[in-house]
Amino acid sequence: MISVRHIHKKFGKLEVLKDFNLEFDSGKSYALMGPNGSGKTTLIKIILGMVIPNSGEVFVQGESIEGNFAYRSNIGYMPQIGRYPDNIRIGQLFNMMQDMRPGIKDYDLELIEAFGLDKIMDKPMHTLSGGTRQKVSAALAFMFRAAILILDEPTAGLDPMAVETLKNKIKKERDAGKLILITSHILSELDELTDHAIYIHEGEVFFNDTISGLKDITGEEKFSTAIARLMEWSLKKKKKITDLSHV
Numbered sequence: 001m002i003s004v005r006h007i008h009k010k011f012g013k014l015e016v017l018k019d020f021n022l023e024f025d026s027g028k029s030y031a032l033m034g035p036n037g038s039g040k041t042t043l044i045k046i047i048l049g050m051v052i053p054n055s056g057e058v059f060v061q062g063e064s065i066e067g068n069f070a071y072r073s074n075i076g077y078m079p080q081i082g083r084y085p086d087n088i089r090i091g092q093l094f095n096m097m098q099d100m101r102p103g104i105k106d107y108d109l110e111l112i113e114a115f116g117l118d119k120i121m122d123k124p125m126h127t128l129s130g131g132t133r134q135k136v137s138a139a140l141a142f143m144f145r146a147a148i149l150i151l152d153e154p155t156a157g158l159d160p161m162a163v164e165t166l167k168n169k170i171k172k173e174r175d176a177g178k179l180i181l182i183t184s185h186i187l188s189e190l191d192e193l194t195d196h197a198i199y200i201h202e203g204e205v206f207f208n209d210t211i212s213g214l215k216d217i218t219g220e221e222k223f224s225t226a227i228a229r230l231m232e233w234s235l236k237k238k239k240k241i242t243d244l245s246h247v
């Protein structure tokens, strides 16, 4: 459903992604992991067409995204930090986003109600707390019933009740067969919400397999310990996991 082929991205002299290849299939949920600054958000922004790679290509539902904007309506995106016009009110923002997708009329308003945003529609965005802005971003990501959901650290800054609400929503959409891609540093959350683990190290895909495959190859039952082992290997060996059968 999403195919990332030979992507190379540099910012100045910094090589963030090096000949990066990945496939994301519909009906599966992926945890995108890696140390701070390893290129997770950059990869997401390339898939969304917000960052242009130096070379390589991305295909979404079989079509190259180059010069193509229509594919974005198939993706619900929750950014790490949502940036919105300061003076716009919550309700106006929802209306504006709906106007930008005139082809979609059947909105998913579940999170708006669950987070109580329907009761504060008149509040200007710049007056909102960080967590409430995060709730608005989550509500927008799910609003258009997109087949693909890309969630960049979705629960960061949310209170425990909102975290549970959002996790339940993600599980519901996952079980309905959507493609879900999540980056997070909260491993328990990834273990709960996803079935595939992708680990990025120094601009390359170091590990890409199912979470049960990860547990098998590391010999660790616990997801967090398996990831710790992977990090250890990535730092020591600096080779792809396929070369580590002898570790």
Ligand SMILES: Nc1ncnc2c1ncn2[C@@H]1O[C@H](COP(=O)(O)OP(=O)(O)OP(=O)(O)O)[C@@H](O)[C@H]1O
Binding pocket: 011, 014, 016, 034, 035, 036, 037, 038, 039, 040, 041, 042, 043
């Ligand atoms: N627009 C930009 N200009 C210059 N450098 C950038 C830009 N965007 C990202 N970078 C750099 O690219 C690298 C990868 O950043 P990115 O945000 O993709 O990492 P990340 O894996 O998402 O990190 P984190 O876990 O901290 O969110 C970092 O070194 C970052 O400083």
